[in-house]
Amino acid sequence: MSHDHHEPLPAQGKADFGKLIPVGGIMLLVGGGLSAVAYGQGQAQFFQSYLFGFVFWMLLTLGCYGLVLLHHTVRGQWSVPLLRIWEAGGGATMLITMAVLFAPVVLGLSEIYHWTDKHAPFDKLLEAKRWWLNDGFFILRQGIYWFVWIVTAWILKRSSLREDKTRDTNEAIRRTNISAPSILLFLLMVTVCWTDWVMSIEAHWYSTLWGALFMVYQGLMGLAFGTVVFLTNARKEPYNLVVNPKITKDLGNMMFAFTMLWGYLTISQYLIIYSANLPEETTYYVFRTDNSWNLLGAFVVLFSFFVPFLLLLAPRIKAAANTLLLTAALIFVVRIFDVFWLVAPAFHHGEAARTTFGVRIGDVGSLLLVGGVWIAVFATQLRKANLLPLHDPRLPEGVPQHVA
Amino acid sequence: MAPKNPLEETFIEGEQSYASLDRAIGDIVLDQKRQPGLKWWVPFAIGFTLLQVMMLALTVLVFTGTGIWGINNPVGWGFAIINFVWWIGIGHAGTLISAILLLFRQQWRNSINRFAEAMTIFAVMCAGIFPLMHTGRPWVAYWLMPIGPDTLRMWPQFRSPLVWDVFAVSTYFTVSALFWFIGMIPDFATLRDRATKVFPKVAFGIVSMGWRGASRHWHRYEQAYLILAGLSTPLVLSVHSIVSLDFAVSLIPGWHATIFPPYFVAGAVYAGFAMVLTFAIPVRKWYALEHVITMKHIEWMAKIMLATGLFVFYGYLTEVFFAFYSGVEWERFMMMNRMTGPYWWAYWTLIFCNGLVPQILWSKKIRQNTAILFVVCMFVSIGMWLERFVIVVTSLHRDFLPSSWGMYFGTVWDWGLYLGTIGFFTFLMFLFMRFLPMINIFEVKELFSRMIGAKPASSPAVAKAEVGAHE
Numbered sequence: 001m002s003h004d005h006h007e008p009l010p011a012q013g014k015a016d017f018g019k020l021i022p023v024g025g026i027m028l029l030v031g032g033g034l035s036a037v038a039y040g041q042g043q044a045q046f047f048q049s050y051l052f053g054f055v056f057w058m059l060l061t062l063g064c065y066g067l068v069l070l071h072h073t074v075r076g077q078w079s080v081p082l083l084r085i086w087e088a089g090g091g092a093t094m095l096i097t098m099a100v101l102f103a104p105v106v107l108g109l110s111e112i113y114h115w116t117d118k119h120a121p122f123d124k125l126l127e128a129k130r131w132w133l134n135d136g137f138f139i140l141r142q143g144i145y146w147f148v149w150i151v152t153a154w155i156l157k158r159s160s161l162r163e164d165k166t167r168d169t170n171e172a173i174r175r176t177n178i179s180a181p182s183i184l185l186f187l188l189m190v191t192v193c194w195t196d197w198v199m200s201i202e203a204h205w206y207s208t209l210w211g212a213l214f215m216v217y218q219g220l221m222g223l224a225f226g227t228v229v230f231l232t233n234a235r236k237e238p239y240n241l242v243v244n245p246k247i248t249k250d251l252g253n254m255m256f257a258f259t260m261l262w263g264y265l266t267i268s269q270y271l272i273i274y275s276a277n278l279p280e281e282t283t284y285y286v287f288r289t290d291n292s293w294n295l296l297g298a299f300v301v302l303f304s305f306f307v308p309f310l311l312l313l314a315p316r317i318k319a320a321a322n323t324l325l326l327t328a329a330l331i332f333v334v335r336i337f338d339v340f341w342l343v344a345p346a347f348h349h350g351e352a353a354r355t356t357f358g359v360r361i362g363d364v365g366s367l368l369l370v371g372g373v374w375i376a377v378f379a380t381q382l383r384k385a386n387l388l389p390l391h392d393p394r395l396p397e398g399v400p401q402h403v404a
Numbered sequence: 405m406a407p408k409n410p411l412e413e414t415f416i417e418g419e420q421s422y423a424s425l426d427r428a429i430g431d432i433v434l435d436q437k438r439q440p441g442l443k444w445w446v447p448f449a450i451g452f453t454l455l456q457v458m459m460l461a462l463t464v465l466v467f468t469g470t471g472i473w474g475i476n477n478p479v480g481w482g483f484a485i486i487n488f489v490w491w492i493g494i495g496h497a498g499t500l501i502s503a504i505l506l507l508f509r510q511q512w513r514n515s516i517n518r519f520a521e522a523m524t525i526f527a528v529m530c531a532g533i534f535p536l537m538h539t540g541r542p543w544v545a546y547w548l549m550p551i552g553p554d555t556l557r558m559w560p561q562f563r564s565p566l567v568w569d570v571f572a573v574s575t576y577f578t579v580s581a582l583f584w585f586i587g588m589i590p591d592f593a594t595l596r597d598r599a600t601k602v603f604p605k606v607a608f609g610i611v612s613m614g615w616r617g618a619s620r621h622w623h624r625y626e627q628a629y630l631i632l633a634g635l636s637t638p639l640v641l642s643v644h645s646i647v648s649l650d651f652a653v654s655l656i657p658g659w660h661a662t663i664f665p666p667y668f669v670a671g672a673v674y675a676g677f678a679m680v681l682t683f684a685i686p687v688r689k690w691y692a693l694e695h696v697i698t699m700k701h702i703e704w705m706a707k708i709m710l711a712t713g714l715f716v717f718y719g720y721l722t723e724v725f726f727a728f729y730s731g732v733e734w735e736r737f738m739m740m741n742r743m744t745g746p747y748w749w750a751y752w753t754l755i756f757c758n759g760l761v762p763q764i765l766w767s768k769k770i771r772q773n774t775a776i777l778f779v780v781c782m783f784v785s786i787g788m789w790l791e792r793f794v795i796v797v798t799s800l801h802r803d804f805l806p807s808s809w810g811m812y813f814g815t816v817w818d819w820g821l822y823l824g825t826i827g828f829f830t831f832l833m834f835l836f837m838r839f840l841p842m843i844n845i846f847e848v849k850e851l852f853s854r855m856i857g858a859k860p861a862s863s864p865a866v867a868k869a870e871v872g873a874h875e
Contacts, residue, residue, distance in 0.1 A: 126731070128731030129731040184718075188718070206726055206729060207662045208722050209661075209662035209666070211718075212666050264666075265666065268665040269662045271653070272649070272652045272653055273662065275649075276654065
């Protein structure tokens with residue numbers, strides 16, 4: 001695919017996200033059916049599987065939310081065409097949707113987290129953690145997270161939409177002033193929320209890298225997803241006006257940086273826990289390398305790090321929209337396996353502190369169920385505003401200001 | 405004011421021409437009357453004096469042994485490791501500026517990269533002294549190299565990050581020195597051509613290695629420079645990550661933490677930019693370089709300091725949260741001992757210097773006030789030293805066995821060697837400023853050519869008018 005430098009591609013119709021709504025509907029129906037079957041098989045399995053689906057889509061939601069904050073803080077040019085995609089994926093409506101979809105996790109709290117069990121035999125470590133891991137405080141924290149996220153997302157989006165109309169550039173400065181401290185708050189909340197949702201499944205285990213690691217998971221998902229949405233419509237209006245080798249190179253470089261960070265943090269955590277060889281820490285990796293889990297882990301390392309690393313190293317891949325699209329799609333799809341490897345093994349207890357390998361019907365079900373709702377909400381949100389933030393002076397030259 | 409693309413901002417101020425830039429930077433070296441007199445001699449003399457203190461401390465050390473230091477049992481890692489980590493960290497700003505900012509095409513790096521690269525090399529030289537002396541037998545330091553069983557009848561312990569450090573730091577030094585030297589070749593040629601006296605003409609003629617500015621020269625130069633940048637980029641992460649693993653792979657509470665690698669890297673960049681600013685702020689004034697190292701450069705560096713400082717502060721908060729979340733008795737004790745034990749003053753001074761003081765950098769006014777910024781940088785340098793002190797000493801002095809608890813303080817020889825390396829660093833920096841081009845002449849000229857050749861729409865005045873039209 002060859003590009004004339006910075007000349008807009010010929011348009012092949014308008015980008016239409018309405019088509020995604022029935023796709024979401026079908027995913028919801030299929031996922032709902034599978035989840036119902038899983039529920040029939042047993043409540044514990046259903047709730048544990050449900051957490052997997054929730055975690056996957058919540059990572060994407062917070063990734064989009066975090067990238068909006070990053071965009072407003074550093075005011076980079078490369079992220080301008082993706083802003084509206086992230087605003088839809090991590091906006092107030094999406095966050096409210098995810099809060100509603102969090103309800104099953106709260107309902108199944110005792111099936112998911114064994115620290116909720118008050119009648120379990122005395123456990124010294126769990127007793128010491130009671131101040132943080134108790135039902136009341138857990139629920140209260142969830143309220144705080146969603147309140148802060150929804151309010152900040154709502155304020156930022158409103159300001160961004162208002163600027164489209166009024167062209168008041170003070171709005172941009174206001175967004176920067178809100179976003180910069182919000183990133184800090186976001187980092188703190190990401191650390192504790194993923195400690196709550198994922199780390200506390202294995203309540204004895206902890207890792208201080210958790211927050212940084214999840215920032216990278218989220219960033220990678222948000223970037224890859226945004227790139228996929230952007231580049232599948234590369235030849236449609238209005239995206240055809242902004243797709244050029246420079247923007248694909250910048251997006252490729254960002255994904256490359258996040259891929260390297262993924263590898264860097266993953267190997268750091270593994271190496272430190274492996275070298276110290278403390279029984280209470282190594283269980284995490286023992287569970288995840290037992291039986292066939294190690295094959296899944298190797299697959300994740302290969303396709304989360306080595307393959308995208310080598311692909312994104314090549315300038316040719318980053319110069320063309322279609323090759324970068326395939327790379328971003330790969331990065332996004334591999335996240336399913338990555339998150340599965342992260343969440344599921346803890347629930348597959350075998351005998352004598354071992355894990356059994358397997359994919360449950362509810363795992364697929366919850367991924368489709370939550371995903372169906374997510375995609376339908378995403379599409380509706382994306383259709384509500386201009387696909388490009390027209391007010392932005394950093395949009396490449398030549399984008400007519402009337403394009404919607 | 406509209407948010408501007410940083411790449412299109414002007415990083416050279418005033419009315420300039422290629423010749424005026426040559427004069428402003430190159431003639432500092434060629435024309436000794438351009439040297440700021442006492443302002444150069446006083447810091448140089450202080451550096452030179454402290455350098456003698458270092459030589460004395462090293463001599464006594466080699467003749468007597470590490471017993472003259474304060475290290476004891478249980479605190480076997482004292483000033484030597486603290487100072488090693490501190491100096492290695494300071495070098496990181498140079499690598500970040502030269503490698504990562506080059507790859508990301510950040511043009512504001514162009515006038516500070518040479519300066520920061522020199523700091524990297526000198527800081528690594530200072531850092532290297534400490535572990536070398538800490539071995540106790542520096543004359544057999546070659547045992548750290550995998551020379552092989554035929555000669556030594558042994559291998560180093562490859563599983564130890566201390567051995568990885570040897571490779572990481574020596575690679576770091578080699579690549580940084582190459583980067584620095586190759587980057588200077590075109591400027592050496594400029595100086596050779598501009599020199600009127602015989603000695604500089606011959607000296608710069610030799611080091612410019614026959615550079616004539618041919619297009620083939622530039623082509624190869626650009627390729628070599630990009631390859632070196634690619635090689636340096638992982639070094640920004642790997643060197644300090646491996647330093648952090650010296651601690652993290654152990655079982656000691658307060659050391660064994662998975663966040664250590666990124667947290668150490670952020671701390672290194674933080675300390676590095678503080679040191680670059682510490683030198684850049686006075687030097688740009690003394691040498692009248694304000695039009696090349698502009699307020700925009702200063703502000704960018706202050707912003708990077710703020711961002712990395714916040715991540716470091718986040719690291720402190722994470723350590724506290726997870727010490728209590730973990731429920732592990734030893735972790736909790738370690739954290740309480742840090743905050744309320746005999747070294748409480750070190751911990752809280754560290755939080756003040758590294759966590760609280762830099763928060764004033766949120767204000768644009770303060771980022772542009774060089775006097776306050778200079779003071780903030782001093783706090784950061786002290787804070788980063790205290791951070792390593794807290795990590796090394798508080799974790800060791802009260803270990804698992806209360807019967808072996810003790811206290812640790814540096815002796816006069818510890819302090820002598822530490823201050824001595826600061827002198828060594830200052831001495832080298834001021835020699836560098838006097839005899840080598842401290843700002844990249846050709847990159848500034850390239851930036852200038854892009855500025856004057858840029859399309860009218862990119863110039864700030866016109867861009868402003870365009871935005872105004874939308875309102």
